Amino acid sequence: MREEHSESDERPCSDIELYALGMLDGGERVRMETHVQDCAECRQELGRLQELLGLLPLAAEQVDPPEGMKKRVLDAVLRGSAPERRDSGAEGISLASSRTGEDDRDELEQDDAAELRAAKPSDAELHAGQRRAAEHRDANSLEQRAEEHRAAELYAEERRAEAEANRLQQSAEEAVNSPTSLETNEPALQKGAEAATATSATWTPSPQQQTRGWRASLTAVLAAAAAVMLLLSGVLAQRMDSLNRENKRLAAELGQTRLSLDNANSELKKAAEPFTGAAVSQVVSLKPVKDLVARGQAYILVDERGTHLIVQASKLPELKDEEAFQVWLIKGDKPVNAGTFKPSGNSGAVTFTFPGGSFDQVAITLEPDAFGATPRGEMVLAGALKV
Amino acid sequence: MEKKGEEFMTEADWEEHLMLQIASRSSDALEKLYDRYERPLYSFIYRIVGDGMAAEEIIQELFLKIWNNAEAYTSNGRNGKVSSWVFAMARNRSIDWLRRRDSRPAAGGEIGLDVISDPLTTELAVENRLMAEQMRQALSELNVEQKQVLEWVYYGGYTQQEIADHHDIPLGTVKSRIRLGLRQLRKRLGDSWREGVRT
Numbered sequence: 001m002r003e004e005h006s007e008s009d010e011r012p013c014s015d016i017e018l019y020a021l022g023m024l025d026g027g028e029r030v031r032m033e034t035h036v037q038d039c040a041e042c043r044q045e046l047g048r049l050q051e052l053l054g055l056l057p058l059a060a061e062q063v064d065p066p067e068g069m070k071k072r073v074l075d076a077v078l079r080g081s082a083p084e085r086r087d088s089g090a091e092g093i094s095l096a097s098s099r100t101g102e103d104d105r106d107e108l109e110q111d112d113a114a115e116l117r118a119a120k121p122s123d124a125e126l127h128a129g130q131r132r133a134a135e136h137r138d139a140n141s142l143e144q145r146a147e148e149h150r151a152a153e154l155y156a157e158e159r160r161a162e163a164e165a166n167r168l169q170q171s172a173e174e175a176v177n178s179p180t181s182l183e184t185n186e187p188a189l190q191k192g193a194e195a196a197t198a199t200s201a202t203w204t205p206s207p208q209q210q211t212r213g214w215r216a217s218l219t220a221v222l223a224a225a226a227a228v229m230l231l232l233s234g235v236l237a238q239r240m241d242s243l244n245r246e247n248k249r250l251a252a253e254l255g256q257t258r259l260s261l262d263n264a265n266s267e268l269k270k271a272a273e274p275f276t277g278a279a280v281s282q283v284v285s286l287k288p289v290k291d292l293v294a295r296g297q298a299y300i301l302v303d304e305r306g307t308h309l310i311v312q313a314s315k316l317p318e319l320k321d322e323e324a325f326q327v328w329l330i331k332g333d334k335p336v337n338a339g340t341f342k343p344s345g346n347s348g349a350v351t352f353t354f355p356g357g358s359f360d361q362v363a364i365t366l367e368p369d370a371f372g373a374t375p376r377g378e379m380v381l382a383g384a385l386k387v
Numbered sequence: 388m389e390k391k392g393e394e395f396m397t398e399a400d401w402e403e404h405l406m407l408q409i410a411s412r413s414s415d416a417l418e419k420l421y422d423r424y425e426r427p428l429y430s431f432i433y434r435i436v437g438d439g440m441a442a443e444e445i446i447q448e449l450f451l452k453i454w455n456n457a458e459a460y461t462s463n464g465r466n467g468k469v470s471s472w473v474f475a476m477a478r479n480r481s482i483d484w485l486r487r488r489d490s491r492p493a494a495g496g497e498i499g500l501d502v503i504s505d506p507l508t509t510e511l512a513v514e515n516r517l518m519a520e521q522m523r524q525a526l527s528e529l530n531v532e533q534k535q536v537l538e539w540v541y542y543g544g545y546t547q548q549e550i551a552d553h554h555d556i557p558l559g560t561v562k563s564r565i566r567l568g569l570r571q572l573r574k575r576l577g578d579s580w581r582e583g584v585r586t
Contacts, residue, residue, distance in 0.1 A: 017569045018562060021540055023547055033580040052573055054471030056521035056541065057431040057478070059526060066439055073447045074421060079455050088530055 016042050020049035030373045270305060278303040284362060286381040292317060296381045298362045307356045309338055312349035313364060313381055319343070323372035325380065327352065330361040338362075340370040359385050402469040409457040417454055420469075428477055435481035435542050445480045452476065482544030487578035533568035536561060 012035040018024050019032045036042050278301040287294035296313030311327050319325075324342050327350050328335040338352035338357070363382040365375050402423075408416035428449070432442040449516040453460075453473070460472065526534065543546045548563070 014566070015562075017566045018547070020569070021565065023540065023565070048573060049569060050471055051468070052569070052576065054468055054474055055518050055522055057474040058427055059522040060427075060431045060434040062426060063430045065431045066423055066443060069429070069443055069446070070421060070425060072445070073450055074414075074418060076447050077417070077450045080451060 013039065013042055017049060020046055020053060027373060034374070050105045050192075106374050260288060261272075273310075275303055276302065278308070284383040285384060286311070286313065286362065286364065286383040288380045289382055292380060294381055294385075296364065298383055298385075300385070302356075306353050309354070309362065310349065311338070311351075311362065311364065312347070313343070314347040316343050316346045316348060316380065317366065319366075320347075322369040323377075324367050326365050326367045326370070326372060326375070326377075327361045328361075328365065328375060329354070329359040330363060331357075331359045335363075335375055337373060340367065340372075342370070361385060389475065399468050399470075403461075406457050406461050406469055409453065410461045417450070420453070421450060424473060428473065431474065432477050432481050435478065435544075436484050441484055442481075445484065448480060449473065449476055469517075478541075485544055520578055522572075525572050528575055529568055529571060533571065535562050536564040537568045540565060 012032050015024060015028065015032055016036075019029065019036075024032055036046060118155045230376075280299055281302050282298075282300040284298040284300075286298060288294045293315045294313060294317065295315055296311060299310040301308040301310065309327075309329065313325070315327065319342060324340045325348060326340045327338040329338050330336070338354075338386075339350040341348045361382060361384055364380045365377045366375040366380050367375070402420070405416045405420050409420065420457055425446075429442055432445050433439065436442055436445070529537070534552060539550050540547075545553075547558060547561045550556065550561045
């Protein structure tokens with residue numbers, strides 16, 4: 001990854017708080033990850049900070065969870081993921097039919113790694129290669145992800161509406177059920193009336209009058225229930241409205257994502273076009289750093305697409321196992337990765353296009369593998385660039 | 388509150404044990420963990436997203452994740468505390484939600500890290516309750532600027548650069564306020580709570 005380094009010149013140790021809060025990105029984070037492996041003091045400090053941050057949430061003002069949340073949550077979790085289908089769309093992505101179960105697992109693992117790192121990042125779990133692979137995959141599936149994102153949001157909305165509807169239906173049922181209890185009380189009422197007839201000679205209600213009495217209350221209750229239902233349907237209609245609005249918003253968001261994807265594609269196309277009248281602005285000969293016989297040259301070309309660096313080298317030392325050569329553009333003590341290569345015979349070359357900017361040096365190092373973001377190996381060749 | 392067995396020395400041990408049971412698909416254990424975290428988690432998530440429905444959804448996602456990933460968590464041989472893991476996931480998801488809606492509280496809003504006077508609930512484990520009290524006390528002793536920056540970072544999910552841009556504070560100052568704030572919190576809480584929390 002070609003990361004711009006921050007302007008901070010401080011030692012990595014001073015960024016440990018920012019790292020613990022997950023506020024470093026790109027090169028800074030990689031630098032800190034590497035540093036923490038080597039610095040016992042930082043590792044210890046990181047552990048303490050993580051403990052502190054793990055407890056900070058407890059200080060939040062306590063709020064009562066909504067009624068019935070426990071049942072809803074646990075039902076959904078246990079229903080949504082029986083053991084035999086653990087890898088399925090329980091995360092709310094089952095709608096994205098283009099995904100395979102394997103992708104899901106990948107994502108779970110990736111998420112998990114990130115979150116476990118948040119809980120305990122001192123573990124050396126992220127190898128540069130894995131990270132690169134993940135980044136690569138991310139870039140490739142941008143469009144797919146946009147679709148999935150939308151599907152997942154819609155799914156969440158749908159579930160929200162469903163929960164709402166269930167709740168409303170329950171209230172409605174309760175309202176409608178109240179008259180039933182009146183009916184069941186009827187015999188008791190009648191008994192009471194009979195008792196009254198037996199003991200009092202002054203007023204004897206006719207059976208019709210009794211019936212009219214409870215019928216009237218039943219009618220009133222039903223009317224009330226109907227009113228409640230009417231009100232609830234209004235609420236539901238409003239909810240539908242807001243869902244429709246949300247749908248539109250998501251569609252617009254998807255449109256935006258597509259647009260940026262189109263832009264990225266046209267950039268890619270441009271990059272594939274041949275050089276047209278590229279001006280060679282510098283030719284630098286690369287000198288061996290130690291008593292090596294290696295030789296190399298670097299060319300800086302400028303055209304309308306940007307600045308291109310072409311580096312070629314020969315009589316390079318033999319590589320072992322996973323080793324590779326890596327080219328760096330250096331400004332002060334900040335190297336920018338300009339690509340890695342494995343020579344054929346003892347010669348190799350690499351090209352790198354960048355937006356421009358000034359560098360003092362171009363160098364080639366011998367690295368343990370082809371996936372480093374910062375130099376780890378020895379410098380082999382170097383040459384000064386004119387700023 | 389579930390009564391835990393006497394064989395467990397600390398809350399953390401007990402939670403580790405629950406995670407192991409959850410990994411072997413014990414829904415009882417999941418329920419116990421749920422009971423333990425429902426209120427503090429809901430309060431914390433609600434504090435970030437400010438939306439009850441969203442908070443419930445996030446809690447559901449979290450428990451789904453715990454249910455499906457407990458095995459990975461326990462087999463990883465890590466000794467990070469369950470609570471750190473759970474709260475970190477909660478914060479990540481809540482801040483993602485905020486970013487997706489782009490509804491992060493307007494900068495310059497109230498300082499939520501201020502001393503909170505509500506009584507701490509009994510659902511919180513005793514040692515967590517003690518911890519929360521100390522944490523609130525320590526937070527109340529930070530200066531306004533440190534508190535504010537930590538608030539934006541921790542509950543708002545803002546980046547250093549966003550804070551610098553929105554508030555016209557030099558990036559270096561933002562960084563140093565974060566650093567000093569956290570360092571001071573650590574100092575205020577001292578080592579006593581570490582001993583109290585861990586055995």
